[in-house]
Amino acid sequence: MLCHLLGIVTGFLGALIIWLIKKDLSKFVDDQGKEALNFQLTLLIGDVIGIATSCVVVGWFILMLVWAIRLVFCIVAAIAANKGEYYRYPFAIRLIK
Numbered sequence: 001m002l003c004h005l006l007g008i009v010t011g012f013l014g015a016l017i018i019w020l021i022k023k024d025l026s027k028f029v030d031d032q033g034k035e036a037l038n039f040q041l042t043l044l045i046g047d048v049i050g051i052a053t054s055c056v057v058v059g060w061f062i063l064m065l066v067w068a069i070r071l072v073f074c075i076v077a078a079i080a081a082n083k084g085e086y087y088r089y090p091f092a093i094r095l096i097k
Contacts, residue, residue, distance in 0.1 A: 011044060035088065051063070
């Protein structure tokens with residue numbers, strides 16, 4: 001659950017640190033840590049695109065959209081992980097398998 005929630009504040013770094021520390025404790029923590037990390041890396045791509053295009057107005061909308069998506073989906077994933085359910089983000093690029 002902490003991997004999902006830390007993504008709201010720290011981006012991919014919180015998920016990466018928690019996953020690296022706790023991945024050997026259980027398969028569930030390993031799976032959800034990878035899922036959170038993949039989602040945060042996907043949103044990092046959106047952040048980079050938003051920052052790169054922020055000189056035009058569309059970049060600010062992209063950044064706000066990415067932030068809203070991060071907030072909503074991380075909370076939903078944290079609630080599911082707290083219940084012990086495996087959660088899959090709907091549009092995360094699976095970079096870490």
